[in-house]
Amino acid sequence: MDVSEAKDAIHSLLGRVSPRALPKVIQWMRTSSEIEELTTSNSDILLHNIADSLRNHLPLEAMVLSEDLAIENIQRLQKPTLHVDAFLYNDDTIDSLCEEGKMSRNYCMSCGSTKTAPLDFLSHSFSILELKFLFHNVIPDLSGKTLLDVGSRLGAVLYAGYVYSSASKLEGVEINAEFCNLQEKIINKYNFSDRIQVHHSDICSQKSLLQQADVVVLNNVFEYFLKKEEQIKAWIFIYENLRKKGCLVVTVPSLQESFNKLQVNLQLSQWAEEVEVDTDIFLGPDTDQEALSDIHLYRVL
Template identity: 40%
Template structure:
């Protein structure tokens, strides 16, 4: 009977001698076999990082309502663009970092979500779920697969909210300096408390401020995260001002991580920004294949969380990129 090292070599030889597409299908088949229990209990043990992230999630769930909207912030529902169909009476805010799909199903069964629906009959009008935070899967995908090595780099999260991106950068990357800028005082306090409790202050800094006051920080950042950053929080004219300011301040070669794409974020705004001259899109085909395999339950699982993440490299700054 072959020993473990022989089996490893044979397995690697199989992967080496097939196309990328076949390799992806083969690995997905293996994962499905493992998840089904057909090969016995071979469940992968959680990493220390995963355990810590889950502990932070649990702490934050106890501090926030289900919708994770603080009493100190104002939500602006878009009047134009892809999210203009979000009706306040049937739109439910559920924080994706705090509640995954299974947890949302449990909330619906327990009628926790319904209590946060403004009005209107749920039997007549379907609910629309929206989140303003990155999910745990998105955070892991960004820092484990999508981004390059961040050793010695500065990561900036614009509108850091519950701090999901900050904790992810700390746990799953070697970034030297991780900064969250958040204008809402409630969320700033929550992040600061979490950073202190989990001894992350050596690399994480939380700043309570308007991003418009943080030009030097933007210009010195190697990676800037923009996750559903402005659309639901400020009116259209201020969104335009913020985007123009960002692109006038970012330095060349900075990597932008955005949800949704820059094209979608800017399509309804009058910014004068020419994206073709400002940025180049970074191909995520290979990271996406690996992320699907490692982070999703099966090859057929919904991967929209991952495919909504876009990466760009800044080509031109300190100009309107026109």
């Protein structure tokens, strides 16, 4: 049943409910956890289990000492900012950690006082809800296709691609060896090696992966991790080698925003066209519409 058939069926069903009962039925549809549970699948549960396993291998801040530049860049931000990995921690887990005193949503503005202000949170991974949105609502059917995640980090995009899509190959390229080892552990533990492969490498030495992929994901990939000149070099390399006609490119933030920040003059309109993403969707009670609208989709011309 597609969306319009489902709407027709619900209309016709509600049309048969007595006028006295109708407000109660609508209230139940809007607030009941039974309806919310319909949005949870076994695949979601598997991803939550993977997040559990990963949390056991990482410190709370989910960053490693070898990414000193990224740590420094976060510390240099104007507003006090905490890295909270959205794949590992959803709102409920953050609330529990705050209650246990292990995490805080606020910082003290003048030490010793009760004057506090909210911390900014930054995530280096997509959340499980964003990943579900990506594979169910942004990227079309991936049967027989190859997806490449540039900067695969914890492997969140790859595991989600495994459980939510029929992609025949899910490739990750990650420059940080510690994160590659962690991804290998998960791939072996969950038997994902028939479709997932991770390369410990700089994307700038992986021309053929870029040239062959059908879908390429670039989630905040370079900004915190590379110096400005290296970021420019990496974007030029991607621009020159991601040329397969029809290839889909998923980015956060938009390509325009990344290019403008770096003042790099690449002819976007001659390379790719933006495809509209419909974010008017309910994925669960934690759906963050703003985060969904940061996701941009392009088709290579």
